[in-house]
Structures are given as structure tokens and as C-alpha cells.
Amino acid sequence: MYVHWHRRDLRLADNRGLAAAADRGPVVPVFVFDDAVLEHASPIRIAGLLSGLAALRERYRERGSDLVTLAGDPRELLPGLADDLGAEGVGWNDDYSGLAAERDASVRAALEGAGLEAESHRDAVFHGPGSITPNQGQFYSVYSYFWKKWRDREKADPVEAPAASDLADVSGEALPSAADLGFPEPEAEPPTVRPEAAREQLARFVDGPIHRYDEDRDYPGRAGTSRLSVHLKWGTIGIREVYAATVEALEGADDEAEREAIEEFQAQLAWREFYAHVLHFNPETVREDFNEYEEGIEWREGPEELSAWKRGETGYPVVDAGMRQLRREGYVHNRVRMIVASFLTKDLLIDWREGYDWYRRKLADHETANDVGGWQWAASTGTDAQPYFRIFNPMTQGERYDPDAAYVREYVPELADVPTDAIHSWHELSVRRRRELAPEYPDPIVDHVDRREEALETFKRARGEG
Ligand SMILES: Cc1cc2nc3c(=O)[nH]c(=O)nc-3n(C[C@H](O)[C@H](O)[C@H](O)COP(=O)(O)OP(=O)(O)OC[C@H]3O[C@@H](n4cnc5c(N)ncnc54)[C@H](O)[C@@H]3O)c2cc1C
Structure with missing residues (x-):
């Protein structure tokens, strides 16, 4: 036994x-x-x-x-x-x-x-910490090198479920409820965490969206990603089964463009393992910056701005749509996770740990390695992070990746009837015009152009260049 x-x-x-x-x-x-x-x-x-x-x-x-x-x-x-x-x-x-x-x-x-x-x-991963290493050191801090090795390594096949005869004849007690464990109902709709749901999701994805993944994955208004994160978090699907489905899709791909799209998806599975390696060898980065700046970053307190960000009331439509998707679904599209994280850490100059704590509470798919990795990437403190001087403009990001504003309208009902060009130029409209178009929707809480300059100065000072 x-x-x-x-x-x-x-x-x-x-x-x-x-x-x-x-x-x-x-x-x-x-x-x-x-x-x-x-x-x-x-x-x-x-x-x-x-x-x-x-x-x-x-x-x-x-x-x-x-x-x-x-x-x-x-x-x-x-x-x-x-x-x-x-x-x-x-x-x-x-x-x-x-x-x-x-x-x-x-x-x-x-x-x-x-x-x-x-x-x-x-x-949970194909290649465990310590198995993909640079010549010196225990882990890669640059993803592209990790990816090349990860991609070229042989991948294990899925293993069979145990047969009934392999299992002991035992009986268990009833499962506790959330209340028994001391937790209230979640604010968001609870996720369906079941192997059948994971398999259906995988089948839907490899039947269609995977073939256009490299293009569609950046558009939050399209169903272009796998939505497998909550299943990978809880292990309601095995990584080998997911990968085997991508190999089958590659074999059936019609052309080079489709093959590249499928490989781009495999590259995301490798990001997950990259961050698992980084966290394993740097467990303190759950709270500490991976790359510490010489002088330290002077984060702001900003409790009102933080609260507006959490509520999805910053007056920046795509940021607010993301923050409200989080509260409604316990999920945020990846492109929008990056936009809202950049807005918090650069426009509001609020410590990434505040954002991480909120995600940790609200995300159904919260995985420590990916969440810390994503936040430190956006805050320019992480491994292979966004350079500090590349600051997302939340308006042009919205215009580019949500061109018809379908995503914004889905999550921000106050803007449902506002013309698309007015949504994308909300920050430039006069206060009177904003009141006419959407009286319930807030004015921008900060000016992105000014805040961008301030963020650059703050990061330069942190680097000892100010
Ligand atoms: C600030 C921030 C916080 C994040 N927090 C989490 C988190 O707590 N849990 C989480 O699983 N992902 C997190 N991510 C990564 C990514 O946003 C989600 O994995 C993705 O949006 C999940 O949707 P999907 O399953 O449709 O992804 P797909 O695009 O279909 O990708 C397939 C799988 O690959 C993995 N993956 C994709 N992108 C990344 C990435 N950038 N880093 C690591 N793994 C990735 C995930 O397991 C994902 O389910 C975060 C990203 C950012 C910028």
C-alpha cells in the first residue's frame, strides 16, 4: 500500500x-x-x-x-x-x-x-529547476536562452490514469464547505475546476485558436488564448497532455504561419517553467526585488489612487476594463495584465507588491512563480524585465489591442454607448464632452504624459543617475 x-x-x-x-x-x-x-x-x-x-x-x-x-x-x-x-x-x-x-x-x-x-x-513541469542551466549559475535570467534549450529537450509523454485495481478500497469523509474553512463566497464567479472542463478547453483551443495564437493572443476582445491557466494552477490537466495536443496540432498544421503560431504557444508553456526555476532558486523574490536598484525605488503611498485602480475607476478605459474583469471573473487577459501592472507601477508609481497582493487575492489562476514574475517584469525589477524606460501608454495600448473597444465595452458599461474614438481619446476630451458622453465614468485620475516623465526620473534616481 x-x-x-x-x-x-x-x-x-x-x-x-x-x-x-x-x-x-x-x-x-x-x-x-x-x-x-x-x-x-x-x-x-x-x-x-x-x-x-x-x-x-x-x-x-x-x-x-x-x-x-x-x-x-x-x-x-x-x-x-x-x-x-x-x-x-x-x-x-x-x-x-x-x-x-x-x-x-x-x-x-x-x-x-x-x-x-x-x-x-x-x-507540474517538463524540466525541473537545475536541469536547464547556463554555463555559470543555477538558472537562466534571460528567457530566450532558456527557451532555446527548453524547446530542444525531449518531452515526456502523458502517463495513464491508475486502474481501479491499483486503488485501495477506502472511504473518505464529506468535503468541507468554504465557510467551514473560514472563507466567504468569492466576489467573482467561481471557476469550474474539473478535468473534463480542462480537456474541453484544450480541445476547443487546438481545434482553432492555436493556429492564429501569435497574432490573436494580444487582443483581449478575441478568444485567442487557451484559458488553461486555472487548470494548470490546480493540475486539472497534465502539462504532458497539453504539450502532446500541441504536437498533434503541429503535425496537422497547414503552413509555416500556423506552425509558428503553435510554437509561440509552446513558448508560453516555457515561460511558466522559466519562472518556476527563477522562484525556486530565489524564493525571497516573492517580496524582494530580483534586481535591486542601487539607490532603491521611491514608491509612492497613493492610497486613493491604489483604491481607484482596484475598483477600475482610473479614467483609463482599458485599465478599468482589466481591473473589472479581474473582479468579475477572477481572470485578466495577459496583454491587459501587463497594461494594468505598468499603470500601477509606472503611472501611479505604486509598489508592485501592492499589485501582486491584489492579484493574489483576486486571481483564480494565481501561481506564485508566474504572478511574481509578471509583476516584477512590469515593474522593471525582475528577470528579463521590461526596461524601465519602456513605459506603456495605456491609451495607445487600448487603441492598438482593442481597436473596436469591444473589450472595454464588455467590462465598463458606462462606456457601452460611447463612440470608439472617444473611448480611445478619453484623456484628451474636455470635461464637458466627457460628461455628455458618459456622466458616470470618471475623468483620468492622472496625466499619463506627466507621470511618464516622473517615472523616468524616479527610475533614473534609483539607478544612481538622477
Ligand atoms: C502582472 C502579471 C501577473 C500574472 N500572474 C499570473 C498568475 O498568477 N498565474 C498565471 O498562470 N499566469 C500569470 N500571468 C501570466 C499570464 O498573464 C497568464 O498565464 C495568462 O494570461 C493566462 O491565460 P491563458 O491560460 O489563456 O494563457 P495562454 O496564452 O493560453 O498561455 C498558456 C499557458 O502558458 C502559461 N503562460 C502564459 N503566459 C505566461 C507568462 N507571461 N508567464 C508565465 N506563464 C505564462 C500559463 O500557464 C498559461 O495558462 C501574469 C502576467 C502578468 C503580466
Whole structure:
């Protein structure tokens, strides 16, 4: 008998740790509601987790087994469970944040101290930290070099789900509700975190949008991206299954343009692994700048501006649409994540950690590595970050990537009937004209041109050049 400890791998198919446990089986699948992890959770992520656990439990029950759930400290609970069952050991899949690494090391020590086996597996990524390295150092800080190596390495195939005969005949207790765990309902619509939903989403994507991904991915008004992030976050789909679908799409591609589009999508999967490597070797970058400026950046306090940004009431239409998409759906389109993050850190000169904390609370797909990586990129403090002098203009970004303002109109109803050119030039209109067109929609809270200059000065001072 072997215990498989599920964490962010809420599926049976293409699960390497679970498959390894099945070889030693029968497997007892377990999930631990760990107080130390719940402390960092948010209502939207708890909703995602409970949705994923309910689906996982159904799959086990269909196979005559069940998901055992425990609540408390895994260092005490897991050795106790394995001992009670007479299991040989406990296995799990690796996770890459500092907190996860510390927890896993202490669980391993507790298991081994009790004379039990502890086995961890690489599952969430193809190539684990330390496996793609520059000549000197443990990780790449320039993505393009990482990508070339990542792309050329052989990729593992998906693994089979365990058969019913590989699973132990156990029964679990009812899952707790969000309220039982001390969380309110989320503000956004809760995500459907189920393997069937992930597979449907993948099939929809590789059937069509992937063939135009390199062009469409930047336009928030088009359904041009995979929307797999919440599933990759919770592991309701395996990365090998996603990649295998891209290889099949490549084989069926009609021309070079389609092949390039598909490869561009694979390159995003590599960004995810790039950031996992960076975080693994630099766990402190959850709070600290990866690249510290000599003199330090003088961030502003700006509580009112921060609050307007969170509410989506900055008077910059594409920024407000993004911030309202976040509250409505727990998701923001990637191009818009970059625009709103640039607006916070450059136009408002507010510390990226404020933005990261808000995303961490509100995003259904929050992944520490990607979220920290994205924020530090936008703030020009990260690995391979946006240079400090390249500051997004929120109006021209909106005009370029949401040309017919369909995305803005979807999330900012006050602008629904405003002509497109007025939406894209909102900052230039007279106050009277703005009142006529959309009396409920705010004036811009800052002047981008002035703020851009101030940001440049601030970053130059931070570099010791001011
Ligand atoms: C400030 C900021 C914060 C972000 N926070 C998160 C986060 O918490 N969780 C998260 O998964 N992504 C985050 N991203 C990256 C990216 O915005 C999302 O992964 C993407 O929008 C998810 O939509 P999708 O699944 O349709 O992406 P697709 O374009 O279909 O990409 C497929 C997958 O590749 C990965 N990916 C894509 N872009 C990136 C990227 N730039 N960095 C790392 N991985 C990427 C994701 O797993 C994504 O699901 C952030 C980006 C920025 C700029």
C-alpha cells in the first residue's frame, strides 16, 4: 500500500506521482487541508480548490475508491496515516515556491524519521529547476536562452490514469464547505475546476485558436488564448497532455504561419517553467526585488489612487476594463495584465507588491512563480524585465489591442454607448464632452504624459543617475 498526497495535481490522468504510487499500490489518495497553506489562500482560490477536489473525489469513487481528506499539519498527519494503514510510504508531486519547498522538506524528514518512504516526483513541469542551466549559475535570467534549450529537450509523454485495481478500497469523509474553512463566497464567479472542463478547453483551443495564437493572443476582445491557466494552477490537466495536443496540432498544421503560431504557444508553456526555476532558486523574490536598484525605488503611498485602480475607476478605459474583469471573473487577459501592472507601477508609481497582493487575492489562476514574475517584469525589477524606460501608454495600448473597444465595452458599461474614438481619446476630451458622453465614468485620475516623465526620473534616481 502507498499513499499519494494530492496538492496541486487534482487529476488521475497524466499524473506522474500518482502513477508511481500505483506501481507500489494499492494507492490511498489523500488531501490535507493544511492551516499553514490556508493562511495564504483567498475566497476565489478556495472555490477553485473545492471544485477540483469534488471532481477528483468523483473520479476515485467511480473506481471504487475515495479521496481521504485530513485537516491539520501534514508533518504529523501523513506519517500517522501511513502508519495506521501499514503503508510503505507517501509520495507527491513537486511544487516550486519557497513555502512549498520548506513544507515538503519537513514532511519528508517526519516520514523518514518514522521509518517510512518519502518520494517526490517532477510532474507540474517538463524540466525541473537545475536541469536547464547556463554555463555559470543555477538558472537562466534571460528567457530566450532558456527557451532555446527548453524547446530542444525531449518531452515526456502523458502517463495513464491508475486502474481501479491499483486503488485501495477506502472511504473518505464529506468535503468541507468554504465557510467551514473560514472563507466567504468569492466576489467573482467561481471557476469550474474539473478535468473534463480542462480537456474541453484544450480541445476547443487546438481545434482553432492555436493556429492564429501569435497574432490573436494580444487582443483581449478575441478568444485567442487557451484559458488553461486555472487548470494548470490546480493540475486539472497534465502539462504532458497539453504539450502532446500541441504536437498533434503541429503535425496537422497547414503552413509555416500556423506552425509558428503553435510554437509561440509552446513558448508560453516555457515561460511558466522559466519562472518556476527563477522562484525556486530565489524564493525571497516573492517580496524582494530580483534586481535591486542601487539607490532603491521611491514608491509612492497613493492610497486613493491604489483604491481607484482596484475598483477600475482610473479614467483609463482599458485599465478599468482589466481591473473589472479581474473582479468579475477572477481572470485578466495577459496583454491587459501587463497594461494594468505598468499603470500601477509606472503611472501611479505604486509598489508592485501592492499589485501582486491584489492579484493574489483576486486571481483564480494565481501561481506564485508566474504572478511574481509578471509583476516584477512590469515593474522593471525582475528577470528579463521590461526596461524601465519602456513605459506603456495605456491609451495607445487600448487603441492598438482593442481597436473596436469591444473589450472595454464588455467590462465598463458606462462606456457601452460611447463612440470608439472617444473611448480611445478619453484623456484628451474636455470635461464637458466627457460628461455628455458618459456622466458616470470618471475623468483620468492622472496625466499619463506627466507621470511618464516622473517615472523616468524616479527610475533614473534609483539607478544612481538622477
Ligand atoms: C502582472 C502579471 C501577473 C500574472 N500572474 C499570473 C498568475 O498568477 N498565474 C498565471 O498562470 N499566469 C500569470 N500571468 C501570466 C499570464 O498573464 C497568464 O498565464 C495568462 O494570461 C493566462 O491565460 P491563458 O491560460 O489563456 O494563457 P495562454 O496564452 O493560453 O498561455 C498558456 C499557458 O502558458 C502559461 N503562460 C502564459 N503566459 C505566461 C507568462 N507571461 N508567464 C508565465 N506563464 C505564462 C500559463 O500557464 C498559461 O495558462 C501574469 C502576467 C502578468 C503580466
